[in-house]
Amino acid sequence: MQRIRLRYTKRGRLRFTSHRDFQRAFERALRRAEVPMAYSAGFTPHPKVSYANAAPTGTGSEAEYLEIALTQTRDPETLRVLLDESLPAGLDITDAVEARTSGLADRLTASVWELRLEGVTVEDASKAVEAFLAAETVEVQRKTKNGVRTFDARSAVTELTAGRPQGDPQGDRPLDSACAILRLVVRHVTPAVRPDDVLSGLRAVADLAPPVPAAVTRLAQGLFDEESGTVTDPLAPDREAVTAASTTAAATAPATAPGAGTA
Helix, strand or coil, X not given: CEEEEEEEXXXXXXXXXXXXXXXXXXXHHHHHCCCCEXXXXXCCCCECEEEECCCCCCCEEEEEEEEEEECCCCCHHHHHHHHHHHCCCCXXXXXXXXXXXXXXXXXXXXXXXXXXXXXXXXXXXXXXXXXXXXXXXXXXXXXXXXXXXXXXXXXXXXXXXXXXXXXXXXXXXCHHHCEEEEEEEEECCCXXXXXXXXXXXXXXXXCCCCCCCCEEEEEEEEEECCCCCCEECXXXXXXXXXXXXXXXXXXXXXXXCCCCCCC
């Protein structure tokens, strides 16, 4: 059995698709691309697809991950192209690698988010960010199926900055088109701290309330590097393992004797 790990996106209007909607679209794409999927046992077999830490409905993402199991060996890049062509624009397969290591989900320990706050000036956003980062704890509430839950949104945040949209370096936009961009790095903890929880925290500590809902996009997710404070590519260990295996195979291949195969 071969395992392939894929990175995919949710862009544009398709950020409003739920995780279940994506599952249905992806399984249709598997059939269209004639992927030799492995199936689970039992009375209702399902294709072996493992989804890892899907983004909430309504948020865009450049870094969603899943793993599929195949009954026949396929080239990852060829498979990526076939699946990408079988999915609607906006749900794009951007990377594929053969799984040579274990624990993909264990390497998704943090996310990088971008929050676009229309109608909020960079100055107001920066003041709210300073107040949030200066607080030891920022308690927020979220409604769950078990009722309202209160938790700390501050401890999971390792980075939070405010800036201007790209293409507006001078900051001379008219007041009626004010816009601030927040960049957020948050650890995956329990309970999970989501971008809307951080917005609730900014409202709590600085009364920052965007007049329209924020446009939220996940830019990356992966293993959090404590030394650099960055989020690393979770597929990198598999690429390195594939490269190492290819190098070893080439080095151990028997050399062809001079003149072999000639009369």
